[in-house]
Structure formats: C-alpha cells, structure tokens
Amino acid sequence: MAAESKSTDVSEVRMEDLVSLCARRGLIFQASEVYGGINGFWDYGPLGVELKNNLKSLWWQKVVRERDDVEGLDSTIICHPRTWEASGHVEHFSDPMVDCRACKKRFRADQLDDAGRCDSREGSSEHDFTEARSFNLMLRTSLGASEDAASEAYLRAETCQSIFTDFKRVREASRQKIPFGIAQVGKAFRNEINPRNFTFRSREFEQAELEFFVHPSERESWFEKWLELRMAFHAELGFDPARIRTRPHEADELAHYANAAADVEYHFPFGWQEIEGVHDRGDWDLSRHSEFAGKDLGITDEETKERYVPMVVETSMGVDRTVLALLCNAYRVESLEGGETRNVLRLHPALAPLKAAVLPLSKKLGEPARAIAARLRRDWNVFYDESGNIGRRYRRQDEVGTPLCITYDFDSETDAKVTVRERDSMAQDRVAIDALPAFLRERLEGAE
Amino acid sequence: MAAESKSTDVSEVRMEDLVSLCARRGLIFQASEVYGGINGFWDYGPLGVELKNNLKSLWWQKVVRERDDVEGLDSTIICHPRTWEASGHVEHFSDPMVDCRACKKRFRADQLDDAGRCDSREGSSEHDFTEARSFNLMLRTSLGASEDAASEAYLRAETCQSIFTDFKRVREASRQKIPFGIAQVGKAFRNEINPRNFTFRSREFEQAELEFFVHPSERESWFEKWLELRMAFHAELGFDPARIRTRPHEADELAHYANAAADVEYHFPFGWQEIEGVHDRGDWDLSRHSEFAGKDLGITDEETKERYVPMVVETSMGVDRTVLALLCNAYRVESLEGGETRNVLRLHPALAPLKAAVLPLSKKLGEPARAIAARLRRDWNVFYDESGNIGRRYRRQDEVGTPLCITYDFDSETDAKVTVRERDSMAQDRVAIDALPAFLRERLEGAE
Numbered sequence: 001m002a003a004e005s006k007s008t009d010v011s012e013v014r015m016e017d018l019v020s021l022c023a024r025r026g027l028i029f030q031a032s033e034v035y036g037g038i039n040g041f042w043d044y045g046p047l048g049v050e051l052k053n054n055l056k057s058l059w060w061q062k063v064v065r066e067r068d069d070v071e072g073l074d075s076t077i078i079c080h081p082r083t084w085e086a087s088g089h090v091e092h093f094s095d096p097m098v099d100c101r102a103c104k105k106r107f108r109a110d111q112l113d114d115a116g117r118c119d120s121r122e123g124s125s126e127h128d129f130t131e132a133r134s135f136n137l138m139l140r141t142s143l144g145a146s147e148d149a150a151s152e153a154y155l156r157a158e159t160c161q162s163i164f165t166d167f168k169r170v171r172e173a174s175r176q177k178i179p180f181g182i183a184q185v186g187k188a189f190r191n192e193i194n195p196r197n198f199t200f201r202s203r204e205f206e207q208a209e210l211e212f213f214v215h216p217s218e219r220e221s222w223f224e225k226w227l228e229l230r231m232a233f234h235a236e237l238g239f240d241p242a243r244i245r246t247r248p249h250e251a252d253e254l255a256h257y258a259n260a261a262a263d264v265e266y267h268f269p270f271g272w273q274e275i276e277g278v279h280d281r282g283d284w285d286l287s288r289h290s291e292f293a294g295k296d297l298g299i300t301d302e303e304t305k306e307r308y309v310p311m312v313v314e315t316s317m318g319v320d321r322t323v324l325a326l327l328c329n330a331y332r333v334e335s336l337e338g339g340e341t342r343n344v345l346r347l348h349p350a351l352a353p354l355k356a357a358v359l360p361l362s363k364k365l366g367e368p369a370r371a372i373a374a375r376l377r378r379d380w381n382v383f384y385d386e387s388g389n390i391g392r393r394y395r396r397q398d399e400v401g402t403p404l405c406i407t408y409d410f411d412s413e414t415d416a417k418v419t420v421r422e423r424d425s426m427a428q429d430r431v432a433i434d435a436l437p438a439f440l441r442e443r444l445e446g447a448e
Numbered sequence: 449m450a451a452e453s454k455s456t457d458v459s460e461v462r463m464e465d466l467v468s469l470c471a472r473r474g475l476i477f478q479a480s481e482v483y484g485g486i487n488g489f490w491d492y493g494p495l496g497v498e499l500k501n502n503l504k505s506l507w508w509q510k511v512v513r514e515r516d517d518v519e520g521l522d523s524t525i526i527c528h529p530r531t532w533e534a535s536g537h538v539e540h541f542s543d544p545m546v547d548c549r550a551c552k553k554r555f556r557a558d559q560l561d562d563a564g565r566c567d568s569r570e571g572s573s574e575h576d577f578t579e580a581r582s583f584n585l586m587l588r589t590s591l592g593a594s595e596d597a598a599s600e601a602y603l604r605a606e607t608c609q610s611i612f613t614d615f616k617r618v619r620e621a622s623r624q625k626i627p628f629g630i631a632q633v634g635k636a637f638r639n640e641i642n643p644r645n646f647t648f649r650s651r652e653f654e655q656a657e658l659e660f661f662v663h664p665s666e667r668e669s670w671f672e673k674w675l676e677l678r679m680a681f682h683a684e685l686g687f688d689p690a691r692i693r694t695r696p697h698e699a700d701e702l703a704h705y706a707n708a709a710a711d712v713e714y715h716f717p718f719g720w721q722e723i724e725g726v727h728d729r730g731d732w733d734l735s736r737h738s739e740f741a742g743k744d745l746g747i748t749d750e751e752t753k754e755r756y757v758p759m760v761v762e763t764s765m766g767v768d769r770t771v772l773a774l775l776c777n778a779y780r781v782e783s784l785e786g787g788e789t790r791n792v793l794r795l796h797p798a799l800a801p802l803k804a805a806v807l808p809l810s811k812k813l814g815e816p817a818r819a820i821a822a823r824l825r826r827d828w829n830v831f832y833d834e835s836g837n838i839g840r841r842y843r844r845q846d847e848v849g850t851p852l853c854i855t856y857d858f859d860s861e862t863d864a865k866v867t868v869r870e871r872d873s874m875a876q877d878r879v880a881i882d883a884l885p886a887f888l889r890e891r892l893e894g895a896e
Contacts, residue, residue, distance in 0.1 A: 026519075026621025032528030034613045034741040038601075039592070041526060043614055046519035046622050049632075053522075065829055068821070071474075071494035074501075076652045077525075077635060078489060080480030139589045141603065143639060143651065144487070153486075155589065155603075165482045166491055173474025174494050175835075184497075187525060187635065191591060203591065204524045293482040373516070381513050387623075 004336070004394070004426045013331050015269045019198055021343060022327070025400050027051065027353075028199060040195030040203035042320070047400050050353035050381060052206075052323050055237075056185050058350060059208045059317065062233055063183050070181040070210065071174045075162035077187055078153050084138065086292035087161050087285065089154075092256060094134035095193060100127040106135070108193050139189045139203075155189040160314060163211045164285040168297055178299060178310055179222060181212035185319065197270050199320045206319035211281075213310035215301075219259075219280055222313045227262055227278045230315050234264060234276075234322075238348040239329050243267040246278075257284035266325035275325050276317040283309040326351060330401060345401030346424055349444040354402040355380035356440060359393050361409040369408040372418070372433060380440060398423055404443060406436070452784070452842070452874045461779050463717045467646055469791060470775070473848050475499065475801075476647060488643030488651035490768070495848050498801035498829060500654075500771050503685075504633050506798060507656045507765065510681055511631050518629040518658065519622045523610035525635055526601050532586065534740035535609050535733070537602075540704060542582040543641060548575040554583070556641050587637045587651075603637040608762060611659045612733040616745055619661075626747060626758055627670060629660035633767065645718050647768045654767035659729075661758035663749075667707075667728055670761045675710055675726045678763050682712060682724075682770075686796040687777050691715040694726075705732035714773035723773050724765040731757040774799060778849060793849030794872055797892040802850040803828035804888060807841050809857040817856040820866070820881060828888060846871055851892060854884070 022028040026045030030037035044052055064072045084090050096109035103119040109132035117125045139155040156162070163170075163182045170182050185208045195201050214222045227246060234244055249261040264276040286309050290297045298309040330345040349355065356376060360369035363386050373384040383402065385393050390407065397405050407419040412433070420439065421428045431439050470476040474493030478485035492500055512520045532538050544557035551567040557580035565573040587603040604610070611618075611630045618630050633656045643649050662670045675694060682692055697709040712724040734757050738745045746757040778793040797803065804824060808817035811834050821832040831850065833841050838855065845853050855867040860881070868887065869876045879887050 023617075024621065026618055029614075029617055031524040031526075031610070032531060032613055033617060034737060034743055034745075035528035035530045038524075038526070038528045041524040043524060043610065044522040045614070045618055046521065046630075049520045049522040066825055068825070068832055072497040073494065074492040074497040076479040076486075076489040076491060078479075078486070078637075078652055080483035080486045082483045083480060139591070141587045141589045143587070144641075162479070162491065165480055166477075166493070169471075169477055169481060170474055170493055173472065182494075189526075193592075204526055289482060295482055297482075377514055377516070384516055 004391070004421075013269050013328050015198065017333070018327060018331050021331070021399060022048070022198075027327075027400070028323075040192055040201075042199045042202055047353035048323075051326070051347070051351060052319060054351045054353070055323060055326070056206075056208060056319060058237075059233070060183075060185065063181075063208075063210055063315075067181075069176070069179065070183050070212075071170055071176060073163060073166060073170060073182050073184040074186065075159070075166060075184060077156050077189075078141070078143070079156055079162055079165070081153050082292055083161050083165055083289075084154050084157070086288040088256060088288070089138055089157055090136070093138060093157060094136045096132040097135040097193070098129040098132050100129055102128045106193075111194070114194075135193075137190045137192070139191050157190055158188050158209070158316070159184050159186045159207045160209045160211055160316065161285070163209070164289050164297075164312075165293070167213070167286060167289075168295075171299070177302070179212065179214040179218060181210050183208070183210040185209075197268070197273075199324050200268070200270070200273060202320065205321075208317040208319050210315045211285075212313045212315075213286075214313060216283075216308060216311050219282070219311040219313065223260055223278065223280045226313050226315050230264060230276060230278060230317075236348075237326060237351065238346075239266065239325070243329065244325075245272070247272075255279070257281050266321075266328070268325065268328055273321070274318070275321040276315065279314040279316070281312040281314050283311055285312060286310060342395050343399035344423065345399060347401035347403075349403045352401045352403050353381065354383045354397070354400065355444050356404040356406055357383040357385055357393070357397045357402050358406045358408065359384075359390060360386050361390060361407060363387075365408050365410070365412070368412070372406065372408065372436065376436065376440065379437065380444065394421065394426075404440065452839070452869075461717050461776050463646065465781070466775060466779050469779070469847060470496070470646075475775075475848070476771075488640055488649075490647045490650055495801040496771075499774070499795070499799060500767060502799045502801070503771060503774070504654075504656060504767060506685075507681070508631075508633065511629075511656075511658055511763075515629075517624070517627065518631050518660075519618055519624060521611060521614060521618060521630050521632040522634065523607070523614060523632060525604050525637075526589070526591070527604055527610050527613070529601050530740055531609050531613055531737075532602050532605070534736040536704060536736070537586055537605055538584070541586060541605060542584045544580040545583040545641070546577040546580050548577055550576045554641075559642065562642075583641075585638045585640070587639050605638055606636050606657070606764070607632050607634045607655045608657045608659055608764065609733070611657070612737050612745075612760075613741070615661070615734060615737075616743075619747070625750070627660065627662040627666060629658050631656070631658040633657075645716070645721075647772050648716070648718075648721065650768065653769075656765040656767050658763045659733075660761045660763075661734075662761060664731075664756060664759050667730070667759040667761065671708055671726065671728045674761050674763050678712060678724060678726060678765075684796075685774060685799065686794075687714070687773070691777065692773075693720070695720075703727070705729050714769075714776070716773065716776055721769070722766070723769045724763065727762040727764070729760040729762050731759055733760060734758060790843050791847035792871065793847060795849035795851075797851045800849045800851050801829065802831045802845070802848065803892050804852040804854055805831040805833055805841070805845045805850050806854045806856065807832075807838060808834050809838060809855060811835075813856050813858070813860070816860070820854065820856065820884065824884065824888065827885065828892065842869065852888065 027048040031041035031043045032038045064070050098109050107115045118127045138157050142151050144151040247263045258279045259282045260280040262278050263274040265272045266275050286297045300307050330347045332344045358373040376382045403423050405421045417430050420431050475496040479489035479491045480486045546557050555563045566575045586605050590599050592599040695711045706727050707730045708728040710726050711722040713720045714723050734745045778795045780792045806821040824830045851871050853869045865878050868879050
C-alpha cells in the first residue's frame with residue numbers, strides 16, 4: 001500500500017466531539033434514545049461493550065486470578081434492607097433538598113444557583129422554597145406480593161456491602177486466612193439529582209471493588225501497597241502520567257467510616273475527577289454488620305489465638321468513569337500532511353474493542369480476505385470491511401482504536417502476503433498470511 | 449503417587465445434596481445470608497462466579513465474537529418506562545392474585561391449594577379471599593428528585609427490549625445488513641410470587657439473549673438454524689443427551705407476540721424445565737416500538753428498495769438455570785472400591801472454575817510447588833493447597849470439578865517431574881515441570 005503521510009499536530013480533546021464519536025460509532029449512547037432518552041442512563045453499543053468488558057477482564061485477571069490471596073464474588077443487586085441500615089446508607093446517604101411551593105419542583109439545597117426560573121411565575125425567577133430536608137439517594141423497590149413496609153428493598157448503592165455480609169461464608173468456603181481479599185464487579189445505582197458529564201455521573205453504573213481484610217497492625221502498609229498496585233494498573237493501561245494522580249483526602253472530607261483515603265484522579269476535559277478510590281475503612285463495616293445481624297464476624301488467629309475484627313482496605317474503581325478516562329486519554333484529532341485530519345483512539349491493544357480489521361483492496365478479493373478474517377476471529381475480535389476506498393477504511397478503524405489493519409491486495413494472490421498497517425505510527429509491514437497469528441500475538445499481546 | 453481405586457457405582461443427583469455442596473464450597477448460597485437471606489436471591493461465591501463467567505464467555509465467544517453477523521450490546525437495567533408499555537409488559541406481565549381479608553396475605557389465584565392456614569383464625573384453615581385481580585411482576589422504582597408518577601420506572605423484566613429500542617442505532621453504527629443479530633448478557637428482575645427450586649426460579653437472574661433480524665421470507669429457516677446452533681452449543685457443554693431436549697410450544701401456549709417457539713429443556717431432579725427458549729417473535733417488537741416511539745424502525749433493502757419491518761428470531765438462555773443444569777449434569781456421588789465415596793463435578797474443562805490444583809506432598813515442598821502454581825496462574829485459574837493428606841486434597845478438588853491435580857513430591861526434587869492426576873478417570877501421568885504449560889493446554893483446551 002502507498003504509505004500515509006505522518007501526523008504533524010495533535011489537538012486537545014473536546015468533550016462534545018468525543019460524545020458525538022461515541023454515539024456515531026456505537027460505543028456509548030443514551031439509553032432508550034428512541035423514547036427521548038432517560039436522564040443519567042447510558043447504553044454501551046457493539047464497540048463499547050467490548051471496551052468495557054476488556055477493562056473488567058484485565059481488572060479481574062490482575063486483582064483476582066493472578067493472586068492467591070483474593071477471591072471473587074458475584075452478589076445480587078437487591079440485598080436484605082438491613083444491609084443498608086448497617087452500612088449507614090439509610091441514615092447518611094442523602095442530599096439536602098428543597099421544594100418550590102409554587103412550581104412543585106425539587107432542588108439540591110446546595111445548588112440553588114442552578115435552580116433557574118420558577119415555571120409557575122411568569123417573568124419572575126423567584127421560587128418559593130421550603131426548608132431543606134434530606135433526600136435519600138438509594139433507589140427503592142418493593143418485593144413480594146404485598147406492598148407493605150416489610151417488603152421494601154433498595155437497589156445497592158455500592159457493590160462492597162455484600163462483600164462484608166458474605167465475608168464469613170467466603171472465608172470459610174475458600175479457607176483463606178488474613179490477609180486476604182474479596183472482589184467483585186457489578187452494577188450499582190444512585191438517584192443522582194443532577195447526572196452530568198456524559199457517563200461520569202450517572203444513575204446506573206458499574207463498580208470493580210476489592211475489600212482486603214488485614215490485621216489491625218498491617219492496615220497502613222496494606223493501604224500503601226494497594227494504592228501503589230492500583231496506580232501501577234492504571235499506568236499499564238497507558239494513561240498519560242501528566243493527566244493521572246493520587247490525591248489523599250483531607251481529614252474533613254473523609255467518609256464517616258474511613259480512616260484514610262486517596263482518590264485516583266484523571267484530568268478530564270471537565271477537570272480533575274475521581275476514577276477510583278482507595279480507602280482504609282477500618283473495622284466499621286464488619287463491626288456494624290456483626291451488630292445488626294447479631295452475628296460475630298470477627299476471626300481468631302490460629303497461631304496466636306487472638307480474637308479480632310479485621311480491618312478493611314478497599315479499592316473501588318468506577319468502571320464507566322475509567323472507560324471514559326481511557327477514551328479521553330486515547331482520543332486525538334490529528335492533522336496530517338496535505339490538510340487532512342484523522343480521529344484516532346490510541347487505546348492499549350488489550351483494551352481496543354477490535355484487534356484487527358481485514359480489508360480487501362477490491363471486493364473481488366473478498367473471498368480470500370474473508371477466510372483470513374474467519375481464521376483470526378477464532379483468537380481475536382476481528383472486523384471485516386470491504387466497502388469504500390482504503391484510506392477511508394483506515395480512518396474508520398483509527399477512530400475506534402483498532403491497532404492493526406490487514407490489507408489483502410492483488411499481489412497477495414501470488415506472494416501469499418498481506419500489508420499490516422499500525423494505527424499510531426501508520427507504519428506498514430508485509431507479512432506472510434501463514435505468519436499472521438504469530439505476528440498478531442506479538443504485536444497485540446507482547447505489548448501488554 | 450499410589451493409584452486410586454476405580455469408581456464402581458454412580459448415584460442419582462439429590463437436589464438437597466447439591467444445594468448443600470454449593471453452599472459449603474462457596475459456589476452458590478443465599479444472598480444476605482447473615483440477615484436470614486432474602487427470598488429468591490442467590491449469591492455466587494469464588495467458584496460460582498468463575499463457573500458462571502466461563503459460561504457467559506463461551507456464549508459471547510460463540511454467539512458474538514466468532515460471528516460477523518452478530519453485534520454485542522450492554523444496555524441499562526432501567527429503561528424508559530414507555531419501553532414496557534410498548535412491549536406489553538405493563539398490560540400483560542402479571543399473575544392473578546387474591547388477598548385474604550382476615551390475615552392480609554396475598555396468594556396466586558391459581559395456587560390456592562398452597563395457601564395453608566389463615567394466620568388470623570386459630571384452628572381453622574379458612575381464608576376469606578377477595579376476587580382475583582392481576583398483579584404485575586415487574587419491579588418498580590422511582591427516579592429523580594420528585595416522587596410523582598412521571599418518574600416511575602421499572603427494572604427490566606427481560607434484556608431483549610433494549611435490543612429492540614437500540615436496533616436502529618446499533619444497525620447504523622455497525623453498518624450491518626439484514627440478516628444480522630444483536631446480543632447481550634445481563635441481569636433481569638421479576639417479582640416472582642413463589643421463588644423455588646434453588647436458583648431455577650429467582651427474582652434476580654441473568655439472561656444471555658440474541659435477537660436476530662431477518663427478512664420475512666427467511667424467518668422459518670433462521671428459526672430452525674438457530675434452534676440447531678443452540679442445541680449444538682449445549683451439546684458441546686457436555687450435557688447428557690438423555691437429559692436435554694427441545695420441546696416445540698403448542699399453539700395455545702405461545703406468548704402473545706410469538707409465532708413459533710421451542711424450549712430447550714433439561715431434566716432436573718425436579719422435572720423437565722426450560723433453560724433456554726428459541727422464539728419467532730415476528731415483527732411484534734419493532735412494530736410496537738415504532739408505534740410507541742413514533743419512529744419508523746423498519747428498513748429499506750438497498751438492492752430491491754423494498755421497505756419492511758424485519759422479523760425477529762430470538763434465542764434466550766437463562767444463565768443461572770443453565771449453570772444449575774450444568775451442576776446437576778456434572779454432579780456424581782461415586783462409590784469407590786473399599787467403601788469410600790467421592791463427590792465429583794464432571795464439568796467440561798472450559799467451564800470448570802479451577803483448571804488445576806498444585807499440591808505439594810509435604811509442606812516442606814511448598815516453595816517449589818508455589819512457584820509452579822504462580823507460573824501456571826498466568827494462563828489458568830490455578831489453586832494451591834498444602835494442607836491435609838493427598839487423598840483428601842484430591843477429594844476437595846473433585847467435588848468442585850477441577851480437571852487436573854498436580855502433585856509435587858520428593859522425587860520431583862531430582863527428576864523435575866510432577867504427577868498429574870485426571871479428575872474423572874483418576875489416571876495419573878508423570879509430566880516434566882517444564883512441559884506443564886503445554887500439557888495443560890492440550891488437556892484443557894484441546895478437549896474443547
């Protein structure tokens with residue numbers, strides 16, 4: 001193939017461009033779009049679900065499978081309602097709200113500047129507010145045939161609480177000893193008053209959480225260790241070091257249960273924001289569930305016979321937030337020689353939704369090209385595209401982050417080779433068709 | 449190692465034994481157990497989550513990744529409420545219920561034989577029932593700051609509806625042409641009045657659904673094709689052919705939207721029950737959402753210019769039900785020579801939660817054995833166990849379905865070999881430590 005001209009310029013990410021790319025290419029778009037959408041809910045399309053699943057798999061691989069001191073869990077979204085009394089959510093997980101007596105709308109008491117005009121008072125912006133009262137952010141539902149208070153339940157506001165309530169069962173079944181952890185990935189729900197910044201603050205979201213149980217004497221060292229491990233994880237994903245940082249919490253911003261905490265923050269186009277939290281939760285959770293369930297969740301050290309409640313170091317990654325940070329980190333609008341531009345997602349190959357695209361130079365070459373795609377599809381997520389000129393097809397792959405484009409041309413018929421073009425450098429290699437699996441393995445997985 | 453005596457007898461599965469094994473070994477147990485459980489909700493522990501994830505990955509690999517005519521999706525659990533008006537769930541998805549005026553309890557009108565004694569009438573079993581009225585099975589919640597009717601929403605009762613509402617977006621973004629499908633795996637919720645049979649009928653469950661969109665002239669052939677593909681999938685999982693069957697629906701049991709349907713049924717200890725459904729849904733869903741959204745979801749054939757609403761062939765697998773069927777199918781209590789018995793889960797290696805266990809014959813051999821486990825853990829989910837006699841450690845692995853046990857003994861120190869013992873046959877091979885990755889790859893993945 002004729003080599004492409006090199007990129008010479010890179011622009012800053014504009015959020016609206018990324019949102020539009022995500023919708024157009026089916027990465028992420030508004031849930032129930034056909035009904036006008038639903039505020040704070042986002043669907044992941046064909047490429048988005050692959051990207052998100054790749055991130056979750058990497059997390060599971062590093063945090064659970066490669067460690068002999070972490071066990072996995074998959075608990076239900078609806079838990080026993082006592083869970084949320086013990087956790088403090090029923091009492092504390094709320095925002096102060098005011099109602100307007102005139103227009104009947106409700107607002108956050110600390111955001112009244114955004115309240116706008118009162119709908120019921122033409123020409124006037126004056127609301128008639130009530131006193132502030134607290135509004136719980138958990139989503140409620142009701143179970144069973146009767147609708148009395150006893151059947152009220154909540155959608156979980158965080159995935160970690162069932163790790164605590166399942167702690168004894170998991171510890172006994174897995175025969176783990178302190179220190180060890182329990183991890184899970186799953187959906188959580190918060191009735192955010194003001195969902196915003198694309199998928200950053202939404203009402204239905206996914207968390208990847210680890211609760212690591214340690215002896216009280218080791219809590220500080222494990223907190224430091226896990227903060228370091230989690231930063232190493234993010235570094236491996238390819239985050240620009242200038243746009244990712246840890247920020248220790250000040251004493252006055254610690255949650256009611258936390259003894260120490262640090263946020264992992266990414267510098268989004270809308271500012272520095274948390275994508276993960278690392279928290280020393282102390283013995284708050286196990287002690288509270290022991291008290292509320294009337295069951296001692298403490299443990300006895302087999303050697304010293306010491307009886308104690310383990311301390312918890314938590315790492316809590318927002319899956320959607322991290323996906324969004326990865327997209328912001330990867331997205332470039334590059335100016336090429338000759339005035340052309342290209343959108344590129346410079347995603348790590350392990351995260352890229354598609355690993356390669358097979359592109360016959362002409363539709364006449366479709367049959368052998370399809371055979372290559374089918375062979376590679378056994379091992380990788382591979383796309384096949386035969387429509388449009390080759391430059392346009394490269395651009396379509398660039399903007400969804402496909403690391404390699406494999407072009408089958410008329411020479412391929414005789415030399416049994418194809419051109420493999422790399423996304424970021426746009427450099428081209430001529431590779432024997434038989435050697436493609438090994439070539440892809442090295443380029444895609446050797447890079448991990 | 450001394451060879452074990454061969455199994456000579458196999459017993460039928462007893463449900464209570466399987467439930468007890470699942471709890472004891474941390475496969476599946478009651479959600480919020482520490483609070484007395486919550487009816488119809490089950491958590492998957494360390495081994496259960498691996499088994500379930502393995503099934504979901506296999507499904508995704510076969511249905512989505514290996515096909516160029518299927519796209520993946522991951523949509524939200526909470527959709528726009530109009531979705532459920534269009535789907536017919538608001539109107540039709542209900543059971544007839546009666547209330548007892550005396551004890552205030554509610555019962556299914558078609559199950560009054562199970563209603564038991566009236567709590568408020570001592571010594572009597574006479575209830576004072578109201579007329580039957582319909583009780584919707586969707587779980588309800590409410591969104592946003594205000595609690596008026598406009599903010600009411602439902603937890604999805606099935607994952608397929610957002611495939612229909614996202615149909616146009618996904619088709620355009622992926623540039624797919626008819627015939628093609630959209631697939632997703634995710635949670636769904638139904639307020640079952642009477643959850644039962646372990647995880648079989650629960651209130652929170654997972655579905656793996658494919659909606660395949662075809663031209664009206666091809667609906668019957670695609671229905672047959674997908675039924676065949678799905679049965680081939682289940683056959684590959686290792687189901688006993690005598691315990692799995694397809695059962696076409698009679699005309700009078702078809703759902704209101706279905707034109708043809710067949711259940712894939714497994715013969716559980718509690719009878720023949722559906723684990724998957726294959727349905728010809730016709731154009732019901734796309735037509736209804738077109739009508740309710742006021743947007744034409746039909747398509748135009750690029751060649752013939754024909755305008756039509758695609759027909760839908762659906763394959764809907766219950767993930768939890770299939771996991772349960774796999775457990776029932778795999779579970780054996782085997783009598784060994786000498787009067788001993790062993791529990792075995794004869795799971796397909798691709799499904800087994802743990803692929804191998806590394807067992808040093810003595811704790812003194814822990815260091816080199818741990819090194820082997822650490823090396824293998826990069827590629828497989830590998831367990832390490834050094835406590836108890838070797839026979840007992842084999843039994844512990846047998847009952848959670850680990851295909852291979854790798855024993856490091858005192859000879860290993862000099863010959864650099866280990867004994868690999870196979871779960872089902874209990875046959876032993878002596879394998880060079882360096883050759884273990886290749887040996888495992890062949891035994892675990894060659895078998896797929």
